[in-house]
Amino acid sequence: xxxxxxxxxxxxxxxxxxDLNSHLRERLLAAIADLQLPAEAAGMVRLDPPRNRDHGxxxxxxxxxxxxxxxxxxxFAAELAEKIEADDVIESAVATGPFINFxxxxxxxxxxxxxxxxxxxxxxxxxxxxxxxxxxxxxxxxIAKPFHIGHMRSTVLGNALCRIxxxxxxxxxxxxxxxxxxxxxxxxxxxxxxxxxxxxLHESAMRHMFELYKQFEGEAQKNPDLLQEAADHFxxxxxxxxxxxxxxxxxxxxxxxxAFQGPYSRLGVTFDxxxxxxxxxxxxxxxxxxxxxxxxxxxxxxxxxxxLKEFGIKVPCLLRKRDGTTLYHTRDLAAAFxxxxxxxxxxxxxxxxxxxxxxxxxxxxxLEKMKEPVANAVEHVPFGLVLSKSPEGKWEKFASRSGNAxxxxxxxxxxxxxxxxxxxxxxPDLEDPDAVAEHVGVSAIVxxxxxxxxxxxxxxxWDAMLAFEGExxxxxxxxxxxxxxxxxxxxxxxxxxxxxxxxxxADAERVLLTMMDFATAVxxxxxxxxxxxxxxxxxxxxxxxxxxxxxxxxxxxxSAVRDARLVLVDAARRLLTTGxxxxxxxxxxxx
RNA sequence: GCGCCCGUAGCUCAGUUGGAUAGAGCAUCGCUUUCCUAAAGCGAAGGUCGCAGGUUCGAAUCCUGCCGGGCGUACCA
Numbered sequence: 001x002x003x004x005x006x007x008x009x010x011x012x013x014x015x016x017x018x019d020l021n022s023h024l025r026e027r028l029l030a031a032i033a034d035l036q037l038p039a040e041a042a043g044m045v046r047l048d049p050p051r052n053r054d055h056g057x058x059x060x061x062x063x064x065x066x067x068x069x070x071x072x073x074x075x076f077a078a079e080l081a082e083k084i085e086a087d088d089v090i091e092s093a094v095a096t097g098p099f100i101n102f103x104x105x106x107x108x109x110x111x112x113x114x115x116x117x118x119x120x121x122x123x124x125x126x127x128x129x130x131x132x133x134x135x136x137x138x139x140x141x142x143i144a145k146p147f148h149i150g151h152m153r154s155t156v157l158g159n160a161l162c163r164i165x166x167x168x169x170x171x172x173x174x175x176x177x178x179x180x181x182x183x184x185x186x187x188x189x190x191x192x193x194x195x196x197x198x199x200x201l202h203e204s205a206m207r208h209m210f211e212l213y214k215q216f217e218g219e220a221q222k223n224p225d226l227l228q229e230a231a232d233h234f235x236x237x238x239x240x241x242x243x244x245x246x247x248x249x250x251x252x253x254x255x256x257x258x259a260f261q262g263p264y265s266r267l268g269v270t271f272d273x274x275x276x277x278x279x280x281x282x283x284x285x286x287x288x289x290x291x292x293x294x295x296x297x298x299x300x301x302x303x304x305x306x307x308l309k310e311f312g313i314k315v316p317c318l319l320r321k322r323d324g325t326t327l328y329h330t331r332d333l334a335a336a337f338x339x340x341x342x343x344x345x346x347x348x349x350x351x352x353x354x355x356x357x358x359x360x361x362x363x364x365x366x367l368e369k370m371k372e373p374v375a376n377a378v379e380h381v382p383f384g385l386v387l388s389k390s391p392e393g394k395w396e397k398f399a400s401r402s403g404n405a406x407x408x409x410x411x412x413x414x415x416x417x418x419x420x421x422x423x424x425x426x427x428p429d430l431e432d433p434d435a436v437a438e439h440v441g442v443s444a445i446v447x448x449x450x451x452x453x454x455x456x457x458x459x460x461x462w463d464a465m466l467a468f469e470g471e472x473x474x475x476x477x478x479x480x481x482x483x484x485x486x487x488x489x490x491x492x493x494x495x496x497x498x499x500x501x502x503x504x505x506a507d508a509e510r511v512l513l514t515m516m517d518f519a520t521a522v523x524x525x526x527x528x529x530x531x532x533x534x535x536x537x538x539x540x541x542x543x544x545x546x547x548x549x550x551x552x553x554x555x556x557x558x559s560a561v562r563d564a565r566l567v568l569v570d571a572a573r574r575l576l577t578t579g580x581x582x583x584x585x586x587x588x589x590x591x
Numbered sequence: 592g593c594g595c596c597c598g599u600a601g602c603u604c605a606g607u608u609g610g611a612u613a614g615a616g617c618a619u620c621g622c623u624u625u626c627c628u629a630a631a632g633c634g635a636a637g638g639u640c641g642c643a644g645g646u647u648c649g650a651a652u653c654c655u656g657c658c659g660g661g662c663g664u665a666c667c668a
Binding site for chain 1: 593594595596597602603604605606607610611612613614615616617623626627628629630631632633648649660661662663664665666667668
């Protein structure tokens with residue numbers, strides 16, 4: 001996997017310099033060779049952004065190198081800094097204590113970054129295809145339950161990860177591993193047989209099924225026979241025969257799937273494959289045979305299991321129940337084999353809540369015990385729960401059982417309505433305000449969900465969800481709208497980079513430096529499966545450009561300055577559009 | 592009980608894998624619009640990084656032990 005700073009920028013005409021950082025690195029390596037340090041020194045040249053950017057653009061802590069040189073770090077730093085002379089790219093190298101702070105020439109920086117952005121060279125545009133194949137198993141809702149706020153996380157995280165990996169050149173298979181099999185579906189079926197209403201189902205499948213879900217849970221408490229009935233229905237369903245259960249399953253599945261299209265299209269989420277658990281119905285026998293052939297299957301209390309003690313997992317992995325039916329594990333195992341055969345993935349990411357950590361540890365453990373190479377690709381990407389505030393003010397898990405689930409549609413509608421109000425107040429002349437409100441409102445919710453580290457629990461809070469100021473989706477989108485507005489107002493095409501005097505952009509150094517951080521942000525997001533790194537990047541860039549625009553006018557500026565700033569504004573808009581695009585959010589022209 | 596995760600400003604969170612004076616947003620207080628969208632910008636105030644040890648030139652970050660919260664712990668997914 002290439003590291004961020006190894007990604008090459010497009011070469012400029014007549015120039016051999018590639019990326020600023022790699023240029024600096026080369027100079028440093030040459031200097032180190034000059035100082036006759038051992039070969040391992042090369043690995044110690046780590047350039048990081050300084051904590052405080054007033055120090056410089058990038059910094060090198062010379063601790064390890066100094067040790068190698070058998071010198072006190074400050075002395076060594078001074079000596080090394082001395083060796084780095086200014087050139088076309090490097091403005092200065094200054095030792096302060098054990099650190100060396102480097103500054104790039106502003107004109108060179110502007111030229112490199114803005115040229116790369118304008119020509120859509122990687123990392124700003126899509127990278128050339130590489131040999132990475134990434135399967136992303138995401139959203140995967142239990143379609144017998146309503147699509148509520150809890151389902152949004154996997155959907156939105158997975159969608160962003162698909163886009164991030166594609167941007168980096170990977171072949172991506174976005175897979176919706178629908179929960180359309182197993183006991184939950186059998187329960188829904190049973191509920192429908194007892195309490196269902198066809199008219200209501202057609203009117204709003206999701207609401208009706210939610211009612212049925214609640215009713216079933218309530219009734220089952222009083223009458224445990226219902227659970228047995230559901231188990232029997234599942235057994236009949238899994239028999240493979242064309243029976244009542246199968247027809248009922250097909251009907252309910254079709255209705256739910258139709259209903260789920262609503263939230264998916266509003267969120268702008270698409271899948272490359274919709275292969276639910278039922279898809280693996282006829283592939284589980286082969287999977288079980290393969291487990292058996294590997295000699296790892298054991299019998300325990302009438303069920304078939306794989307023990308995983310040697311992997312430090314105390315709970316055996318259960319693959320077939322006493323009544324002969326299969327489980328979640330069985331289907332995930334069959335799915336792993338299927339994906340291996342069809343896609344030859346280098347990574348399979350499962351975007352599933354952290355409460356299922358054990359499940360995926362077991363899945364990986366079984367594959368490892370079988371000595372299946374695909375085990376190495378299996379990677380659980382866990383995320384935190386959605387918590388709601390109880391009347392006592394404590395944060396607790398959303399309990400859809402008690403019926404306090406919040407439908408995603410409701411949340412989106414509220415956000416859209418609020419945005420509509422803001423538009424009426426701030427921009428009453430806006431064309432097609434309803435479409436803009438829909439877009440900005442939905443984006444606000446998505447952005448909010450992608451802002452914090454995924455492992456953290458999300459505290460569901462209407463005020464935070466509907467906040468449009470500060471670090472929010474609308475804040476970033478507003479920056480895009482302002483930039484677009486400027487581009488419209490100047491009423492001329494954006495000049496090509498070859499005609500620009502980049503020295504005029506020295507006052508935009510903070511914007512330019514932030515632009516340079518894009519590559520590492522995207523790479524880290526992919527490596528760590530952490531879209532929030534990109535989200536926070538867009539906030540940072542929007543902040544810098546907002547701040548810059550406050551006292552740097554484009555329209556009305558002297559023509560050379562105007563042209564240079566125009567290129568900057570256009571680049572910022574492009575980069576924000578790309579960044580938001582990686583999150584599955586579109587940048588509005590107006591809002 | 593055991594395993595895993597989380598604990599940073601009043602609130603919600605960053606902190607680029609161990610580096611320099613721990614950063615944002617919200618809320619509070621003040622300022623900025625004859626000029627490209629004020630959903631914005633600038634400033635003030637706000638901290639014993641849960642607690643205690645340890646590792647080393649250096650720890651919010653790594654190790655150990657506590658405390659607090661959460662999740663999981665085979666016939667659900």
